[in-house]
Amino acid sequence: DPAELLLGELARAAGVDPEIAEALRVPRPSGMDLDLAGAHHFLAHVAADLDRAGVGVLLPAGWRAGPARLGLAGAGHAEGPEGVVQNGARLRKDDLVDFAWRLVVDGETLSDDEMDALVRAKAPLVRLRGRWVAVDPERLRDGLAFLAERRASGDRPNVGDVLHLATTHPDDVPAPLPVESLRLDGPLGDLLAGGAVLEPLDTPPGVHATLRPYQRRGLSWLAFLAGLGLGGVLADDMGLGKTLQVLALEAHERTEDQPGPTLLVCPTSVVSTWRREAERFVPGLRVAVHHGAGRSDPGEAAADADLVVTSYGTLVRDSDALSRLAWHRVVLDEAQMVKNNRSRGAKAVRRLDAEQRLALTGTPVENRLAELWSIMDAVNPGLLGTASAFRERYAVPVERHGRTDVAEDLRRRTRPFLLRRLKTDPTVVDDLPEKIETVERCGLTTEQASLYRVVVDQVLEKIDDVKPGIERRGRVLAAMTKLKQVCDHPALLLHDGSPMGRRSGKIARLEEILAEVLAAGDRALLFTQFAAFGDMLAPHLAARFDTEVAWLHGGVSRRARDAMVERFQGGDGPSLFLLSLRAGGTGITLTAAQHVVHLDRWWNPAVEDQATDRAFRIGQKRTVGVRKLVCAGTLEERIDDLLARKRALADLAVRDGEDWLGDLSTDELAKVLSLDAETDEPDEPDDDPGEEDDDGA
Numbered sequence: 001d002p003a004e005l006l007l008g009e010l011a012r013a014a015g016v017d018p019e020i021a022e023a024l025r026v027p028r029p030s031g032m033d034l035d036l037a038g039a040h041h042f043l044a045h046v047a048a049d050l051d052r053a054g055v056g057v058l059l060p061a062g063w064r065a066g067p068a069r070l071g072l073a074g075a076g077h078a079e080g081p082e083g084v085v086q087n088g089a090r091l092r093k094d095d096l097v098d099f100a101w102r103l104v105v106d107g108e109t110l111s112d113d114e115m116d117a118l119v120r121a122k123a124p125l126v127r128l129r130g131r132w133v134a135v136d137p138e139r140l141r142d143g144l145a146f147l148a149e150r151r152a153s154g155d156r157p158n159v160g161d162v163l164h165l166a167t168t169h170p171d172d173v174p175a176p177l178p179v180e181s182l183r184l185d186g187p188l189g190d191l192l193a194g195g196a197v198l199e200p201l202d203t204p205p206g207v208h209a210t211l212r213p214y215q216r217r218g219l220s221w222l223a224f225l226a227g228l229g230l231g232g233v234l235a236d237d238m239g240l241g242k243t244l245q246v247l248a249l250e251a252h253e254r255t256e257d258q259p260g261p262t263l264l265v266c267p268t269s270v271v272s273t274w275r276r277e278a279e280r281f282v283p284g285l286r287v288a289v290h291h292g293a294g295r296s297d298p299g300e301a302a303a304d305a306d307l308v309v310t311s312y313g314t315l316v317r318d319s320d321a322l323s324r325l326a327w328h329r330v331v332l333d334e335a336q337m338v339k340n341n342r343s344r345g346a347k348a349v350r351r352l353d354a355e356q357r358l359a360l361t362g363t364p365v366e367n368r369l370a371e372l373w374s375i376m377d378a379v380n381p382g383l384l385g386t387a388s389a390f391r392e393r394y395a396v397p398v399e400r401h402g403r404t405d406v407a408e409d410l411r412r413r414t415r416p417f418l419l420r421r422l423k424t425d426p427t428v429v430d431d432l433p434e435k436i437e438t439v440e441r442c443g444l445t446t447e448q449a450s451l452y453r454v455v456v457d458q459v460l461e462k463i464d465d466v467k468p469g470i471e472r473r474g475r476v477l478a479a480m481t482k483l484k485q486v487c488d489h490p491a492l493l494l495h496d497g498s499p500m501g502r503r504s505g506k507i508a509r510l511e512e513i514l515a516e517v518l519a520a521g522d523r524a525l526l527f528t529q530f531a532a533f534g535d536m537l538a539p540h541l542a543a544r545f546d547t548e549v550a551w552l553h554g555g556v557s558r559r560a561r562d563a564m565v566e567r568f569q570g571g572d573g574p575s576l577f578l579l580s581l582r583a584g585g586t587g588i589t590l591t592a593a594q595h596v597v598h599l600d601r602w603w604n605p606a607v608e609d610q611a612t613d614r615a616f617r618i619g620q621k622r623t624v625g626v627r628k629l630v631c632a633g634t635l636e637e638r639i640d641d642l643l644a645r646k647r648a649l650a651d652l653a654v655r656d657g658e659d660w661l662g663d664l665s666t667d668e669l670a671k672v673l674s675l676d677a678e679t680d681e682p683d684e685p686d687d688d689p690g691e692e693d694d695d696g697a
Contacts, residue, residue, distance in 0.1 A: 072102070373395075
């Protein structure tokens with residue numbers, strides 16, 4: 001009987017809910033009136049109890065059990081052409097942004113009218129967009145109070161505030177509800193989305209070089225960040241000209257303005273390189289070097305300079321003095337030197353007072369994501385939260401669990417502040433020559449400089465009364481060989497079997513280069529004219545990088561040589577191939593290498609070119625980077641300068657070998673061989689700025 005069945009079901013429902021039982025006590029029950037509070041109670045609690053009791057309940061369309069998810073959404077707009085970032089000229093850090101917060105319910109951003117309806121509602125049940133929604137009254141009250149407070153203040157955030165907010169992890173935003181979305185229109189949105197088209201800057205006046213298209217885009221990016229006062233990490237692949245882009249930025253800013261000095265911190269081995277590159281590319285830039293035993297107060301150097309160059313070791317030692325100065329910008333070259341945030345170098349960097357910070361590195365992550373956090377925190381403090389929060393949010397999920405979604409979130413947050421171009425990128429390769437040749441100037445250690453002076457004094461004393469001819473020439477050439485050995489490593493001259501240690505500025509620079517090469521998964525050829533040096537260097541590099549190093553010299557049989565070449569070319573061999581210039585300079589193809597390093601110079605350019613052509617030849621599909629290591633202030637540098645001038649002037653071919661040097665007068669020879677006065681106070685390689693303080697803090 002349907003009537004009896006209905007009565008039975010109603011009785012069961014009445015047993016579950018007293019309100020239903022009360023409604024059935026009237027003579028002809030037909031329904032039950034509920035206010036909003038009663039309706040919320042029924043939907044949130046009674047409906048589930050009825051279902052468990054076997055009584056079916058038809059719920060309103062779109063109803064979801066449990067309170068709705070409440071959050072906040074921000075929307076802002078900065079004036080400017082969408083899709084194009086015009087070098088920061090249209091947008092500055094202090095420019096105000098039209099910005100508003102709104103309430104989000106179950107992922108839908110509410111309009112002003114809908115938020116007003118929530119304010120008027122007295123119950124936790126409201127009707128929004130055609131459906132009933134339950135909200136947590138306390139969380140709703142907190143969210144509405146937050147919105148009311150922001151509206152009442154009338155304060156408009158500036159560009160810097162909004163960019164910081166957009167890149168802050170939602171858990172770190174000071175708001176009572178989670179930030180579910182942040183939408184920015186105009187050039188700000190383009191920047192954050194990574195879709196901004198940087199309008200390339202022309203090569204600034206005063207820069208004696210032609211910037212390639214990708215370098216002009218890099219300069220635009222640097223200028224844009226500088227205009228906003230935001231830090232950045234220029235992480236271009238090795239050989240793409242990070243140095244030139246930074247120098248061009250300094251020149252660009254000084255075409256119309258005179259900002260304060262920039263402090264550039266770099267490894268000891270490239271201090272002189274930065275000074276010389278600045279003199280070469282931007283001769284109008286006033287450069288001071290704060291480095292070495294006889295350095296003056298940094299305030300004196302900064303007073304009359306646009307660019308002050310110092311080493312990480314000097315920064316640690318002079319941290320108090322350098323941190324008292326106000327810098328326009330701090331640039332960290334080889335920024336992986338501060339990848340340990342608890343190191344003395346990283347702490348000294350954080351103490352510096354600067355309007356903007358830039359980091360230059362070809363390897364923003366070598367081993368762990370924490371290294372990226374440390375470098376990014378050095379240039380944009382707080383951007384990625386605390387070290388512990390970063391580890392929990394990103395490092396552990398990505399490194400231990402392979403969470404690609406988390407890795408993508410990290411890329412999104414760092415995208416506006418990190419620019420990395422690779423030589424393998426077609427948009428960059430088209431801009432590059434087939435071969436990039438650079439001279440890397442290295443400093444001497446105290447031991448090297450002392451030995452160098454002794455050799456020079458001895459040769460000048462011995463030849464002073466010797467007439468030009470075979471005997472004089474022989475003595476000069478023997479002395480030059482000794483000087484080149486000193487520049488490579490003291491143990492090569494002393495023949496005492498002493499350990500390599502940290503006794504050579506050239507080896508220190510080589511290790512920095514190879515760390516970047518290996519981190520990129522690339523391969524390198526290393527050429528030396530001294531077999532004894534190769535015997536020392538091969539086991540040293542193998543231990544230093546925990547990798548196999550092939551060593552090809554005159555004592556290697558043809559069969560063994562062919563096997564070494566085949567392994568290197570085949571892809572399963574070592575990444576580092578050390579060769580003597582005579583044994584490996586001709587007759588073999590080693591196109592698997594993307595890098596060539598000449599450890600010491602052979603003064604006939606044709607010999608060096610032949611060695612370089614082991615990698616740079618038909619069959620090579622990638623750009624080859626060629627580096628020639630030269631010790632600053634020494635014979636090596638003077639001959640390199642002389643050869644460069646002769647090549648530039650299309651002069652007569654340089655005579656084979658070095659015999660012509662033996663015909664110089666004693667005074668002329670002294671000028672060529674003697675150590676520069678400015679190199680008279682050499683500094684040891686930096687105390688490792690990556691070492692932690694004794695207290696481990």
